Amino acid sequence: MITLVRSELHRMATVRSTWLSVAIVGALGLLFGVFDAAAWQLLAGVGTFGLAVMHVGQHYQHRTAVLLHLAQPNRTVTLVGHLVAAVVVALVFMTLSGATVLLDGDIREFRDAAAVVPLMAVFAAANAAIFRRPTWLFLGYGGWFIFVEGLAGRLDAPLPFSAYLAAGGGDRSSLLVFAGWTGVSVIGALFAVRRDLVGD
Template identity: 40%
Template sequence: MIAVIRSEMYRSVSIMSSWLALIGFAFMAALVGWFSKEAWSLFAGVGAFGVAVTVTAQHYQHRTMVLVLLNHPHRWRVLISQCVSAAVLGVVLAAVSGLAVLLGESAAHYRSTVLVAPVMAVFGTLCTVVVRHPMWLLGGVFAWLLFAEGLINGMAIGLPFASFAMASAGNVKALLILLAWTAAAIPPAVWSVYRDVSSD
C-alpha cells in the first residue's frame, strides 16, 4: 500500500498540469484571503476539490490508468492512494494560500480550514473516479455551486461546499454533513473503480 501511495504522490508532483492547478487555485484563494477569511475558506475548498479532480483525472486523460491497474490489481488500493495524494495536495493548497488569513490574526479559522481541506479533496477524488471527465465535472460543480448552493440554497448548511465553508469556521454540524457527503460518494466510487477503463 505504501508503494502505491508513494507512486501516486510522485506522479502527482511530477506532472506540470498538477503544479499549474495547485498554483492557480492557491493564487485565487490567497487573493481572496486578503479581503475575507470566509471567502478564502470557500475558495480553498473549491481549490482542494479542483486540484483533486485535475490530479485524479490525469490517469484517465493520459490513458495511464490501465498501466496502474496492471501493476496494482487491487483497485481499492489505487483509489485509497489517489485519495491520500489529493488530501496532501489539498492541505498544501489551503496552508499556502491562507497565509494572509494567518497573518491577519485568524489562526483558529486558518487551522480549521487546513484541517477540513483534505475532506473536500477526497470528495473531489471520489467524484472524479465516477465521472472521469474533468471538464464535465468542473463545469457541473461550477453550475452546482452557482445555482444549487448559491441561488437556491443561499449557501445554507446542508450541501457540500456550503458545509465546507461553515466547517472551516469551526461548525461541527457542518463538518459532519461534509463527511456524510464524502461517505455517500464512496460506494459509487468503489463501484466505478472496477469499471472498464480502456474505453475512457
Template identity: 45%
Template sequence: MIAVLRSELHRTLTIPSSWLSMGLAVVMGMSFALFSVDFWSLFVALGVFGIAVVITSQHYQHRTAVLLFLGQPRRLRALAAQCVCAILLGLIVAVVSGVTTILSREFEQFTGTLAATPLLALFGVASATVIRRPVALFLAYGTWFVFAEGLAFRFKQPLPFTTFMSAAGGNTQGLLLFSGYAAAALGVAAWFIRRDLAD
C-alpha cells in the first residue's frame, strides 16, 4: 500500500490542476476567514471535497485506473491509498488556509474543522469511486446541498453537509454523525470499486 500511496501523491502533485485546486482552496479559505470562520470552514470543505473527488475520478477519466489496479490488484488497498492521499492533502489545505482563523483566535472552529477534514476527504474519495464522473458528482451534491439541506430542511436536519458544518464548529455529535456518513459511503465504495472499469 505504501508504494501505491507514494504513486498517488506523486501523480497528484505533478498535475498542475491539483496545485491550482489546492491554491484556490487555500486563498479562498484565508480570504473568507476574514469575514466569518463559518465561511472558512465552508470553503475548506469545498476545497477538500473537490480535491478528493478530482484525484480519485481522474483515474477513471484518463483510464489510469487500469494501471493502478494492475500494480495493486487488491482494489481495497488501492482505495485505502487514495483515502490516505486525500486526507494528507486535505489536512495541508485546512492547516495552511486556517492561518487567518488562528490569528483571529477561533481555536474551536479551527480544531473542529481539522477533526472533520479527514472524514470529508474519505467521503469525497468514496463518492468519486461510486460516481466516477466529477462534473455529475459536483452537480448532484451541489443541488442536494442547496435544495435539500438548505431550502427544504434549512440546515436543521442531521444531513451530510449540515453535520460536517456542525462538526467544524466543534460539535461532537455532528462529528459522530458525519463519521457515520463517511463510513457508510466507504462501505458503498468498497462494493462499487470491484465493478468493471468500463462502467
C-alpha cells in the first residue's frame, strides 16, 4: 500500500500537466485568499475535485490502469491507494493555497476547509474510478451543479456540492451529509474497479 501511494504521488509530481495545474490553481487560491476566504474555500474544493478526477482518470485515459492492476491485482488496494494519494495532494494543495487565508487570520475558514476538502478528494477520486472519463465527469457534474443543485435545489438541498459549500461555511450537519455522499461514492467505486478495462 505504501509503495502504491508513493508511486501515485511520484506520478503526480512528475506529470507536467498535474504539477502545472497545482501551481496555477494554487496561485489563484493565494490571490483569492487575500480578498475573500469564502472564495478561497470554493476554489480549494473545485481545485481538489479537478486534481483528484484527473489523477485517477488519467490511468484510464492513458491505459496505464492495465499495468497498475497487473502490478497490484487486488483492485481494492489500488482504489484505496488512489484515495489516499488524492487526500495527501488535496491537503498539500489546500495548505499552500490557503497561506494568505491563514496570514489574514481567517483560522475558522481554514479549519472548516480542512475538514471538508479531504472528503472532496475522496468523493472526486471515487467518482473518477466509477465513470473513468474525466471530460464526461466534468461536463456531467458541471451541468448537475448548475441545473440540479443551483436552479432546482437553490444550493439548499442535501446534495453533494451544496453540502460541500455549507460544510465549508461551518455547518456540521452538512459535513455529515457530504460525508454520506462520499461514502456512497466509495461503495460505488469498490464495485466499479472490478469492471473490465477492455471497453475503456
